[in-house]
Amino acid sequence: MIVSSSHLQIIMKIGDKIAVVDEDLSGIITSVKGNIVFFKDEFGFTHQYPKEKLVPKISDFYENIKVVKKAEPQKNISKKHQRNPLVLDLHFPNLVKNPNDYDSFERLFIQKEKLLEALEFCRKHYLKRLEIVHGIGDGVLQKLVWDILENQTNLDFYNKEILHHQSGAVMVEFH
Numbered sequence: 001m002i003v004s005s006s007h008l009q010i011i012m013k014i015g016d017k018i019a020v021v022d023e024d025l026s027g028i029i030t031s032v033k034g035n036i037v038f039f040k041d042e043f044g045f046t047h048q049y050p051k052e053k054l055v056p057k058i059s060d061f062y063e064n065i066k067v068v069k070k071a072e073p074q075k076n077i078s079k080k081h082q083r084n085p086l087v088l089d090l091h092f093p094n095l096v097k098n099p100n101d102y103d104s105f106e107r108l109f110i111q112k113e114k115l116l117e118a119l120e121f122c123r124k125h126y127l128k129r130l131e132i133v134h135g136i137g138d139g140v141l142q143k144l145v146w147d148i149l150e151n152q153t154n155l156d157f158y159n160k161e162i163l164h165h166q167s168g169a170v171m172v173e174f175h
Contacts (some may be wrong), residue, residue: 027042086130108140
């Protein structure tokens with residue numbers, strides 16, 4: 001086999017092993033007529049291809065080349081994204097020191113402000129998940145949480161538990 005560097009022309013002769021480029025087909029050359037090469041595959045079928053679609057199949061071509069196995073690069077994943085979601089517990093005794101000093105309207109207003117602050121904090125710090133614990137109760141706080149979340153952009157939210165009426169928490173995922 002002779003390889004000319006000017007046009008990378010490969011001279012093929014009868015008996016050479018060849019393979020077809022971009023196909024799982026190889027064989028041994030049986031004849032060459034101009035630019036067309038005829039060869040038989042391993043099953044005895046005859047094929048014909050133009051020379052430029054064929055490459056020599058040299059079994060010992062890679063024998064003397066050392067293969068250096070490189071370690072796969074580690075993906076850098078932000079530690080913020082690996083940890084558990086931030087949890088916001090909206091039970092009123094967790095939000096203020098003297099919960100009995102507030103009426104129901106003030107309580108709901110403070111809970112709403114804490115929720116909005118937590119959403120802003122997650123966005124500012126690129127957190128992906130926030131768990132909001134609102135409790136079961138009579139549903140007023142749950143409705144407030146859902147109303148606020150429905151008016152937000154670039155987030156999805158869902159009940160944390162399968163049985164929605166027993167769920168006292170909402171999971172928020174930021175885009």
